[in-house]
Amino acid sequence: MDKFTRKTSFEQWFSPISQIKLEELVEIHQLNYYTKKLQMDSFLKLLLFAQLNETESMRDVHLKLFSDELQQVTGLESISFSQLGRRLNQVSTEVFQQLFLDLVAQIHEKSQYEQRRKITTPLKIIDSSTLPLNLNNHKWAEFRQTKSGIKLHLRLIHVEKGRSYPDQAALTNAVEHDHGQLELLVDDKECMYVFDRGYLDYKQFDQMTDDGYFFVSRLRKNAAIRVMEEFKLPEESTVLTDEMILIGTTQNRAENYFRRIKVADTKGNELQLITNRFDVSADEIAELYKSRWAIELFFKWMKQHLNIKKFYAQSEQGVHNQVYIAMIVYCLHVLAQLRTNSPKSYLDISRLLKAAPWKSAHLWIRKISGKAVP
Known part of the structure; x- marks a missing residue:
């Protein structure tokens, strides 16, 4: 320094x-x-x-x-x-957005982000968090009958254990669906994107695959699945199943083949993961999805230690x-x-x-x- x-x-x-x-x-x-x-x-x-x-x-x-x-x-x-x-x-x-992005560029430089990406595929985690607002003061952000809210859509770079930072953000009213922001937050073909089921959109999954973007996400339990092939797992694997699938109904079906991996969480509940990567092991995919916890910790940190619970302004721009x-x-x-x-x-x-x-x-x-x- x-x-x-x-x-x-x-x-x-x-x-x-x-x-x-x-x-x-x-x-x-x-x-x-x-x-x-x-x-x-x-x-x-x-x-x-x-x-x-x-x-x-x-x-x-x-x-x-x-x-x-x-x-x-x-x-x-x-x-x-x-x-x-x-x-x-x-x-x-x-103004504040540009200052934020300038600091992100400095973090990239100081953390040797570009050098790291030559060695390993960067992991970018996408998620959103709703910030509640007072309905009487923020009617422009009407969310539910009794409250208003905005949604912070965030892309977090996960460098290593204990170190991560945001590198892109978007703010919308809380009523807007997450998947509408996915296209904005996905812009680097040399990264691996991890996001939760709020961003499920079969058409976007097809588009990302066709455009050369890699991702891992989570499927809903009632997703329409057709198994095309089941892959053999190594004996030491903690994964339950590893399959190549077609996803969707006849009326709304993805055109590409995807990979479904079933894993158990810490409570024993079964999770269904979906990815378009077939070149890494099922256990590696499961570990990549676990990294999504970093963005949950980021949102928790912000809400606990920064002032985004009470807002100074009533206008959208001020908030x-x-x-x-x-x-x-x-x-x-x-x-x-x-x-x-x-x-x-x-x-x-x-x-x-x-x-x-x-x-x-x-x-x-x-x-x-x-x-x-x-």
Whole structure:
């Protein structure tokens, strides 16, 4: 990590956000025009600090500026919560999305993603999670009779045990079906995609197979199946059956042959997996599907440790902005871990940062890396 003497821990954590990229976005979207006080750089730092500390309302964000250190970092002595709210609603979500993607590119570089993919097939996991909203405040996101909600569709890169990070996301109203986002999240033929049965779509499975994309997913119990061939399993295999199948009814049938693998979960329940890969063992396919748990852990982490339970804004744009800010915070934790070769978890990195955000950065780095920093 870069050597320095004057940065605070918070400023060092924030430093991967490219000022050049931010200035370009500010200019493109004219974000600082007619803005005397709340410049975008200051606003972004304030939002990230609030998200890091799970601040629940704009009024609470406004009160955070009683801190002399936060005033110094943001260049703001005070700002009303109404101004903060208006700003959040006005900034285009594309701004936060581009900053998120820029951090993902840095994670790719630091984790040597391109070098890794030459050795092994990258695993990308796709899933979604519904974020509930207050129906009275967010009528545009009507979901059920008594509540509103948005859905975060996410693609997660699973690098190794204990390390994964998001690299693509889409936000929709919660009523929209998952499989409608699959085409957007599948764009790399040199990867293996893993997703759950919410994305089942026989036509898309055919299209992915014809286009050269590999996947493993889960079938519903009542799926119409015609077994064409059963493969012999090795004696030590934990898989129940391995078959080549045709899937669907006469009216709605996939054109390609697929592979069905039956496995038992930890509770003894039978799961039916479907894949278009025939060149790896059934046990390897079963292990690939187990990796899907990484995205469940990611969503759990976000909901427990970032502020996406209570939303500052009532507008669609403001809500989407807050979700992207949360993912930016997560990516900054990933980069802090990579840049320091830290053995600490993202949660530990976050806790140590929150405990002493204004201490000298080298003290925070020493804490998270477990060694002295020259």
